[in-house]
Every structure is written in structure tokens, then in C-alpha cells.
Amino acid sequence: MTIDNNGATMDIKIISLRMERQCLVGRADESEYVNLYRDMQPGQNVYWNGFGEPPTLSFRADFDDIEFNRGRQYDRLLIKGRFGGGNLGWIMPEDMELFAALYKKPLKSPTLTQLQLLELIRSIGPLNIQQMKEETGLLVKDITPALHRLQEAFLIYEDQYDGDWDRGWYRFDEIFPNINIEKYTRHEALKIVVQRFAYRLVQFDSAMAKSFYKLPEKEIKVAISDLVAEGVLVASDNGFMLKTDAEVLESYEPREMHFVYALHRNDFLYKSHEHILKDYAKRLTDGLEYDHEPLQYLLIDGEFHGASVGHFRNGPYDLNDIVCDLPDAEERKADIIQAVMNVNFGKVPERFMGNKI
Secondary structure: OOEOOOOOEHHHHHHHHHHHHOOOOOOEOHHHHHHHHHHOOOEOOOOOOOOOOOOOOOOOEOOOHHHHHHHHHHOOOOEEEEEOOOEEEEEOHHHHHHHHHHHOOOOOOOOHHHHHHHHHHHHHOOEOHHHHHHHHOOOHHHHHHHHHHHHHOOOEEEOOOOOOOOOOEEEHHHHOOOOOOOOOOHHHHHHHHHHHHHHHHOOEOHHHHHHHHOOOHHHHHHHHHHHHHOOOEEEEOOEEEEHHHHHHHHHOOOOOOOOEEEEOOOOHHHHHOHHHHHHHHHHHHOOOOOOOEEEEEEEEOOEEEEEEEEEOOOOOOEEEEEEEOOOOOOOOHHHHHHHHHHOOOOOOOOEEOOEEO
16 A cells, blocks of 8 residues: 555545545536536446436436436437447437447348348338337337347437337437447547546556446457557556546545445446455355345445345335445444435335344
């Protein structure tokens, strides 16, 4: 652990600056939020219970960002796509060329169903799924995966601008006539998003970027290597950071932090650390006899220190326990329980550290 001239550890500085950049200390106004959202794309809704809801950056805005993003969806300032392993996400339209370069999966061996639906949309679209079923006689269970694959190829676009399930599917170039999906190579796009990723995390490594973007780590490493060679990134003790941030940290005074957040599993910080947190949760829950799937992860004073565990359901989850590795967990018990209740409709967990509440 590196100690600076003022006696503060570099780790503490990095964590503090990361929490500032994440707007988890000092929440974002609407202007700052738009920049934050851009750097943390693709945005997603609350894990499991957020179906059909707009994306959210939980705990980071000084306003209702779900309603804010609902308005941005309606105005097509956030647009839907399939990114990172086919996962749904929302990006700003000005970044469509960037994310097409990252995630486009060309349709090299199309199926008859895919070709039939593509030709149908091109000839008489836009159409919703029910109309496609009537036109083709295909079953919804065959139509839906074919549409998703066409969507991943950036050949069609699903116009979900509100919560209505009856939405139209368009030719991609009909909605985005001025978008050039070949503008960037994936390498060029990676160099851009890696810089955004670095800014919001302050320090990162290739495994974290792979975990979030769901792209091959070897390609991420090449992008990082080029950015180091160009003097944009510098190596640090545990990864890489922007050269400008290495300079910022020299004189940076860390903030006092005292907070507990229960982060859902689509959260930017969770997804950036998913490869670590999955094994971490297994260690904390080893031997528990009741259901102990991690529901939310506890971010305490800027670091992950536990999870609420139980069983996912539509509506309130089964909150069977809160597991935590803080040495003073009992002293923080009330704050930790309240943080979990805040994201679980006020429901009280059954246990804390294995003991009935």
C-alpha cells in the first residue's frame, strides 16, 4: 500500500476520488448526470424487479433519475439496443456509432426466419410482433429470438420510447439514416470507452473492463497498451489510471466517507467488479442452509463489504440474511439494515450475520 507525503494511503485517495466521480458523494444535478450517464453506458434498469422501467444510476442523482430517463426515452434521447452478450441497454443516440463498433454481430449465416422477418420489415414495416405473426404465420417463440439476432446485427431497431409493450420494429437505417455503423473499428471504440471507464473508476484493470463491457480481455489489453504508449494512461500499483488523474492524486485530499448503499446487480460498480464479487459472496455464504443468492451488494464507505442474500421473487424478495465482513459490523448494524430495507420496499431482513432480527 503506497503512502503519500501527507500520510494518507493512495488506496484511500483512489476510493474517495472514485466515489466523487461516481457521484455517490455529492450527487449529480441534471447537467452532471448526463455526463455521468454517458460514461457509464449502456445504462440498465434495476436488476430483476425493473422490467420495463427506464435505466437508473441508483443513489447518484439529486433528483428522480428514473422519471428523468423516462422523459429522455420518450424524446428518443435514450435509445434501446442489445449490447454486451446480447443484454438490453440504453445509450445516448450520439454514441450509436461507438456502440455499434463495440457490439455489432454481423449476420453471416442468417436463418430462413431471420431473412423472412428482415424482408417483411423492409417491405411493409414498421411492425409489432403480433403483426409479424399474422403476416407470416410464425410463432412468437420463433419470431422473438430472430428479431433479437437482427437487432444485434444493427439491421433493425426496436422503438421502445415508453412502457407500452406494443412497440414497432423498424429498419435500422430508417430511424438512423445518418448513422455510419462502420465509422469506428472495435479497437478505436475501445480506446474511447476505456478512457471514460478510467475516469469514473479512477483506477481499473483489464478484468474490470471485461466484466463491465463483456468484450474479449485480450482486445481490451491491446487498447490499454496503446493508450499507455500514447501517454493517456499510466500504470499504477494495481492497474491503470489516466495520466491526468495520477497528477490529480498527488495533491488530492480524500473526503470523509460514512455511508451504506445496497447496490443492485445491474449497477455500474457491481458490474465492474462482478468477476470478483461472485466468488466473494460465495465465501461469505458458504455453509448457509437457507436460500442465499446475493440480492444486493453492500457498498460501505466506498468499498464492498457484504451482501443481502435470499431469493429473488416478483415483488419483495425473500430477505434471509445480511452477510458482512466488516470487523465493526455490529456497530454499523442499524445503518446496514436500513440501507437494505430502502431498496426492498421497506421489508425487514430475517437475519443479520446469521442471527434472527
